[in-house]
Amino acid sequence: VPNPAQKTLFSSSFYYADETPVPVANCSAKEYNSNPKQIMPFKEFIQYWREYIQNGHSSPKGCLYVKDWHMQRNFPKHNTYKTPIYFSSDWLNEYWDTIEVDDYRFVYMGPKGSWTPFHADVFRSYSWSANICGRKKWLLYPPGQEEFLRDCHGNLAYDVTAPVLQDKGLYPQFEEACQPLEIIQEAGEIIFVPSGWHHQVYNLEDTISINHNWLNGCNLDIMWQFLQEELSSVQREIEEWHDTMDTCISIHHRFQVIMKSCTGIDYGAFASFLKTVASNRMSFLNSCPRNADNCQDLLDKSLFALGPQHAAFDLQRVLHIFESMLSNEDFKRLDPSALSFKPEELLQEIREAPPAEGSAPVSAPYS
Known part of the structure; x- marks a missing residue:
């Protein structure tokens, strides 16, 4: 049957x-x-x-x-x-x-x-x-348990049910998981x-x-932390070969290129990602559609369903992460041409965004 x-x-x-x-x-x-x-x-x-x-x-x-x-x-x-x-x-x-x-x-x-x-x-x-x-x-x-499921070379287990994980020589920390x-x-x-x-x-x-x-504002900080860890990993792996590389190309640019090839995103793309989200929220809050019929597209309808306070929360989260990025030394080293906008100007625009009814101003400290 x-x-x-x-x-x-x-x-x-x-x-x-x-x-x-x-x-x-x-x-x-x-x-x-x-x-x-x-x-x-x-x-x-x-x-x-x-x-x-x-x-x-x-x-x-x-x-x-x-x-x-x-x-x-x-x-x-x-x-x-x-x-x-x-x-x-x-x-x-x-x-x-x-x-x-x-x-x-x-x-x-x-x-x-x-x-x-x-x-x-x-x-x-x-x-x-x-x-x-x-x-x-x-x-x-x-999170964290995966560290006990790595082999002696640091590679993550392929199949956590495989008998080979019982081999302490290959998986020395398996019993701690x-x-x-x-x-x-x-x-x-x-x-x-x-x-x-x-x-x-x-x-x-x-x-x-x-x-x-x-992803959204509730796990954005986890993504940002992940990207920082990935970049640090690339830096550790590559720095020993620094002297053999073409000095005409910034080593920091190379780090970003390699990270993007491994993870699918670099700091410049992450910044553009945040800008897109922020711009969409500011546009929504400025237009304030009164009902779903007034929404221009599916995104507006989704934002309308979640409500203006949710959009304001999103802006607070973008602001929080952008402030962290601007103080990050690796982000400061980005070639300005890697960004299609000026982060400082976007931050100011977010801070000046109209608050949603019943919400604190976007620039209020995140807690």
Whole structure:
């Protein structure tokens, strides 16, 4: 008897996506600390999945898993789903939508046995994951516990359930790690993963899920701390080679380039990210739409639903982080051409933003 995932996939529900190339991970293979990926037409993956099920959830191709598919971006007119309001204060996707480069909204589709190796989410963002159908098992570790799950070379474990972690020579601190929080996620349930919680996830059945990475004023300081730590790590690794590098190019510029290649963002892009969020909030507070019908776009409607006090809070958080950045020595070393605006002028603009009714002025100290 077909399960809900099979009924959904093998019906005509996704006819419009047949020829769409989708990213497919091979869960049966390891590449560094992840699974190797390939691109294949969606209909080819569906055919593979049919055969995989018919063969007792086995295939010479391995266990394949559609991961990180930007379905919403590929088919914006289909309005496949709406983000729950609890997760709608989403600066990360707001920014990437604005610059029209990327997004962090994904659909995952995988057969029973597919899984995701141990990791923490991009930029130390939050994530939420909604099971449309199927069941998942989550193993989650609080921030800091991942340090006990590194091998003797400092590499993070690929699979925290693997017997090799019992080898004290390879994983000398494994016994100090706490037991993971284990959660079984049923169909129709949404799980929220806080910033910095490393996790490993299994599909216990054929499963379809929606997953977003997201950031906002409540975990912005964690992202900023993460970026500082990443830059420090790059500096430690590279400084011993400093004398062999081309002195015509600033070593500090090199640090930023390498950090961006590793994490996906550098200090200049982070500053632009904050500017985008601040500009959107100031525009919203200045226009003060009286009802949703007066909102110009989806972002305004989202800000309206959250309310002006929320927008004012967002500005306070941007102000707080920008003030920290301006006192940061590495940020001071940025080439001015790396920024499309003057941070000091933006700070003044934020401080002068009109307060929301019932809120303290934006320039009031953050607590």
